[in-house]
Amino acid sequence: MHRGKGMKFVGDSRVLAPESRTPKLPKDYSEYPGKTEAFWPNFLLKEWMVGAVFLVGFLCLTVAHPAPLERIADPTDTGYIPLPDWYFLFLYQLLKYTYASGPYTVIGSMVIPALAFGGLLLAPFIDRGPERRPIKRPLATGFMLLALCAMIYLTWQSVVTHDWAAAERQGRIVPKVTIDKTSEGYKLAQQNTCITCHGENLQGGPGAPSLIGTGLKPEEIATIARKGKGGKMPPGVFKGNDQQLKTLSEFIANLGKK
The missing domain is CATH 1.10.760.10 (Cytochrome c-like domain)
Structure with missing residues (x-):
């Protein structure tokens, strides 16, 4: 018997040959028509365009209606009632109601806003459905519409119930006058x-x-x-x-x- 005669080479099928290995890459977005798109440049370009439109509109608004100036703040004037900017008017109005003011100020100023904004932050983790159409996501769409309607209503109520004449008197810039207190x-x-x-x-x-x-x-x-x-x-x-x-x-x- 000659040396090496009858020897067999057995290959392990669990080990793939180098040429048969393929990289595990995610599928191309084109395989999901109508559901996704390339982040660059398609999605990002749309975001920039929308942002530019809103920025130009905001700049036009500030030029057409400049912010009014009031007198220098006086910390000793306890009668002055400050009015927040328009995007906080809904919270300002909320604090006027019975169960969000007085002994319940913590509820109106901290608990309710924390629940609202906390729900907004947790929305992507709670609603993980693949659908993007609002009609197919009734819970998320319903809560967002409810929050939007509440903010619009509270903002409107804050504007129509505010005493603008008193606010104008409070903030009027009064020239400094030297008063003769011996007169x-x-x-x-x-x-x-x-x-x-x-x-x-x-x-x-x-x-x-x-x-x-x-x-x-x-x-x-x-x-x-x-x-x-x-x-x-x-x-x-x-x-x-x-x-x-x-x-x-x-x-x-x-x-x-x-």
Whole structure:
């Protein structure tokens, strides 16, 4: 018997030959027509185009309606009611309701927004269906429409119920005026409690307008001092005589005049 005669070479079928190995790559997006597309440049280009349209529209809006300026913020003015930007008006309105304000402020300011935005963040993990048509995703579409309608309604309510006239008075830029606190007119204002509502410098206070640069004549100011105005200033506030009233009215009418 010769050396090596009768030897067999057995191959293992579990080991693939190098030439038969193929890389495990994901299928091309073209194999799923109408369901997906290439991220670059198809999808990204669409996103950029939509973003550019909104950016141009926003810039046109800011040019046509510039943001109004108000007076310098005064931390000591507790009567000033700030108004948030338009995209937070729905939360501002939400805090006006009974179970989202007062002792329930935490619910309106933290719990409800946390549930809403938390649900939005978890939506991709909860709704993992392959369908992209809204009609085929009733739960996700329903919740999004509900949230959108709630935000629109609350924003609208915040706009129509806000006291814009009072807000304009609060934020009005009042020129700085040096008031002679030793004058007879200022002393009369102190005696008749004018500074209690209108501030020590007569710049205005909670619910009371500024007395600087009113544009009113002394006679008009005297009438208001005697008869009051609206429901915020009752009649009979001024307790002095006619000569004192004339002095006070002229003092207030000349405030802010150059």
